[in-house]
Amino acid sequence: MDYLTLIQLLDSTVRLATPLLLACLAGLFSERAGIFDIGLEGKMLAAAFFSAAVASITGDVWIGLLAGIAASLVLSALHGIASITFRGNQLISGVAINFLAAGMTVLIAQSWFKQGGRTPSLVGGARFEGITLPGAEAIADVPIVGPLYAELISGHSILVYMALAAVPLTWWLLYRTRFGLRLRAVGENPASVDTAGISVVGLRYAAVAICGVLCGIAGAYLSTALQAGFVKDMSAGRGFIALAALIFAKWRPWYALWATLLFGLFGALETRPDVIEAVIGMKVQGQLMGALPYIMTVVILAGFVGKAIPPRAGGEPYVKER
Amino acid sequence: MDVMPKWAEVVLVPLISLLLAAIISALVILAIGEDPVAAVKLMVAGALGSTYGWGYTLYYATNFMFTGLAVAIAFHARLFNIGGEGQAMLGGLGVAFACLYIPWPHWTLALLGAALMAGLFGAIWAAIPAWLQVKRGSHIVITTIMFNFIAAALLNYMLVNIMRPKGQMDPASAKFPDATHLPTLHELLAPLGIEFSKAAPANVSFLVAIAACFGLWLLIWRTRLGYEIRAYGHSESAAKYAGISPFKITMITMIISGALAGLMATNNVMGEAERLVLNSTEGAGFIGIAVALMGRSHPVGVFIAAILFGFLYQGGAELALWTSIPRELIVVIQALVILFTGALDNMVRMPLERVFLAIRRSRRAGATD
Numbered sequence: 001m002d003y004l005t006l007i008q009l010l011d012s013t014v015r016l017a018t019p020l021l022l023a024c025l026a027g028l029f030s031e032r033a034g035i036f037d038i039g040l041e042g043k044m045l046a047a048a049f050f051s052a053a054v055a056s057i058t059g060d061v062w063i064g065l066l067a068g069i070a071a072s073l074v075l076s077a078l079h080g081i082a083s084i085t086f087r088g089n090q091l092i093s094g095v096a097i098n099f100l101a102a103g104m105t106v107l108i109a110q111s112w113f114k115q116g117g118r119t120p121s122l123v124g125g126a127r128f129e130g131i132t133l134p135g136a137e138a139i140a141d142v143p144i145v146g147p148l149y150a151e152l153i154s155g156h157s158i159l160v161y162m163a164l165a166a167v168p169l170t171w172w173l174l175y176r177t178r179f180g181l182r183l184r185a186v187g188e189n190p191a192s193v194d195t196a197g198i199s200v201v202g203l204r205y206a207a208v209a210i211c212g213v214l215c216g217i218a219g220a221y222l223s224t225a226l227q228a229g230f231v232k233d234m235s236a237g238r239g240f241i242a243l244a245a246l247i248f249a250k251w252r253p254w255y256a257l258w259a260t261l262l263f264g265l266f267g268a269l270e271t272r273p274d275v276i277e278a279v280i281g282m283k284v285q286g287q288l289m290g291a292l293p294y295i296m297t298v299v300i301l302a303g304f305v306g307k308a309i310p311p312r313a314g315g316e317p318y319v320k321e322r
Numbered sequence: 323m324d325v326m327p328k329w330a331e332v333v334l335v336p337l338i339s340l341l342l343a344a345i346i347s348a349l350v351i352l353a354i355g356e357d358p359v360a361a362v363k364l365m366v367a368g369a370l371g372s373t374y375g376w377g378y379t380l381y382y383a384t385n386f387m388f389t390g391l392a393v394a395i396a397f398h399a400r401l402f403n404i405g406g407e408g409q410a411m412l413g414g415l416g417v418a419f420a421c422l423y424i425p426w427p428h429w430t431l432a433l434l435g436a437a438l439m440a441g442l443f444g445a446i447w448a449a450i451p452a453w454l455q456v457k458r459g460s461h462i463v464i465t466t467i468m469f470n471f472i473a474a475a476l477l478n479y480m481l482v483n484i485m486r487p488k489g490q491m492d493p494a495s496a497k498f499p500d501a502t503h504l505p506t507l508h509e510l511l512a513p514l515g516i517e518f519s520k521a522a523p524a525n526v527s528f529l530v531a532i533a534a535c536f537g538l539w540l541l542i543w544r545t546r547l548g549y550e551i552r553a554y555g556h557s558e559s560a561a562k563y564a565g566i567s568p569f570k571i572t573m574i575t576m577i578i579s580g581a582l583a584g585l586m587a588t589n590n591v592m593g594e595a596e597r598l599v600l601n602s603t604e605g606a607g608f609i610g611i612a613v614a615l616m617g618r619s620h621p622v623g624v625f626i627a628a629i630l631f632g633f634l635y636q637g638g639a640e641l642a643l644w645t646s647i648p649r650e651l652i653v654v655i656q657a658l659v660i661l662f663t664g665a666l667d668n669m670v671r672m673p674l675e676r677v678f679l680a681i682r683r684s685r686r687a688g689a690t691d
Binding site: 078081086088091092095098106107110114117237240291294298301 | 468472615646650655
């Protein structure tokens with residue numbers, strides 16, 4: 001494998017890891033506050049559709065992004081009402097949200113665009129284009145560093161850089177602010193937060209809302225940056241891979257970056273079987289590469305390689321003592 | 323003492339939840355510019371207006387009965403088996419092995435053998451997450467979700483690389499031998515002088531599904547094991563104190579659950595397609611969740627809910643054929659049913675409980691006067 005192939009491989013790794021990273025951080029906020037969210041997939045899908053649809057109608061991708069975030073927030077609110085206010089089963093609510101998004105996106109797409117459940121292809125300002133970082137063209141011909149900077153670091157859409165910036169931001173918010181401390185506490189021991197006179201319900205709604213915003217950006221990235229338009233079921237299980245990455249990362253922001261990059265690499269390798277064969281000297285089935293994130297998650301969750309311990313109050317509705 | 327009388331718990335709450343789901347579905351149809359009344363009429367005519375329609379409705383209902391029962395028994399032990407889809411895929415693999423590689427003399431024996439293999443494969447696929455939950459503490463919901471994806475990859479690998487006959491392009495197994503053909507309802511009812519559509523896929527496994535409903539009722543409410551499962555579901559600590567082993571109950575419940583989901587393959591793989599294809603489960607494993615929630619995890623409820631979803635599926639297909647409403651409408655309805663009967667259960671229950679409490683108080687006040 002030559003150097004340029006490696007750069008290309010890492011480049012598509014970053015592209016594929018971005019939606020996973022955003023969704024993974026989304027899940028991190030929600031689950032750290034004690035709200036399980038298996039509806040990441042549905043929120044991403046809804047955001048993917050609405051951002052592509054609104055971007056294609058208005059011709060402005062930024063308005064599309066806002067629409068995507070709004071759609072994701074609506075589903076987040078639904079999850080919040082079901083699991084926080086009415087203390088319903090968070091897992092069942094997540095399942096419902098996934099199906100609601102899968103059905104509604106196609107239904108609305110067919111009603112609005114009549115193109116068999118897809119949006120028109122996005123062109124020009126209706127899409128996030130890659131940004132060429134300053135100096136990328138100038139040093140592109142320099143050996144080693146040139147391709148690294150010009151191909152791998154430069155040339156991604158703004159959302160990729162936003163996702164990368166979200167990692168330290170999440171870390172700072174969770175571990176260096178009062179809000180973060182409270183958020184983590186509400187996922188471990190909500191009664192103690194309540195005793196301190198802080199609203200458990202308010203904190204959990206805030207966490208679920210942040211989750212909605214991040215899922216919205218992840219979905220918008222799928223349909224307006226990674227691809228040019230919405231197609232049916234385009235999230236394609238990414239919400240679940242993000243969930244897997246979250247467990248893999250043991251609910252921590254920096255680990256989430258490495259986990260999603262690793263799973264992004266698997267995704268990139270799936271399309272390049274020739275590279276795997278060249279490196280390890282034998283053929284690996286594409287299906288095995290595709291299933292690897294899930295298999296690794298099962299192994300990690302079972303504690304065979306390091307133990308992943310979820311937030312203690314996760315999945316349980318909080319009932320104030322009476 | 324329960325706040326609500328039993329009939330309200332069993333009938334009123336699910337009925338109101340369903341009504342809410344139906345109202346919102348109607349609003350969705352209105353919003354996309356179609357007429358909900360005409361849509362319902364078309365669905366009824368298409369799904370129940372002919373033996374052909376009934377044949378499809380009952381075919382889908384058979385699938386949903388198996389997956390619904392699978393989710394329901396897990397609910398009794400307070401386990402959420404979201405992996406019915408993967409378990410049904412593995413069941414399909416089991417059916418394919420049994421039908422392709424064993425020369426069966428008659429369909430009755432073939433059905434028995436295939437059902438055993440389907441149940442075994444499904445049970446294994448559910449037993450691993452169950453074991454991981456009890457022994458290693460991994461959450462069964464996450465593990466079963468992951469196992470759905472692993473099952474899909476495994477099935478894809480088996481069909482593309484191993485089971486596909488030479489020279490065939492599409493990823494599917496060879497056609498099963500004729501001896502494994504299950505009699506359709508047409509063939510079963512013809513000797514009795516009842517005309518039933520020849521083209522519809524409903525087959526003898528519908529009767530197997532009904533038997534499974536009855537069997538599960540016996541198990542849950544008439545056996546010691548069923549009592550232990552329910553006790554464990556109500557309170558793990560109390561069950562432990564009574565000497566019930568969490569390991570044993572979790573394993574047995576999930577094995578039965580997985581076997582039931584796997585059994586679905588006798589209907590869709592053996593009864594309908596007569597070969598193993600990719601995506602033969604068509605999401606029936608997930609519909610099992612809606613069916614079990616709507617049926618309140620009771621076999622009779624599951625039976626009724628499965629027929630209703632069978633009707634929705636066949637009716638939805640007819641809608642997609644004759645109007646511009648896509649088939650995904652059914653996915654929306656399914657989501658709303660899960661939402662209202664499952665996640666938002668308390669939204670319906672809390673106000674109802676208040677009403678019943680008020681009635682009881684006013685009665686008591688009347689009695690003391």
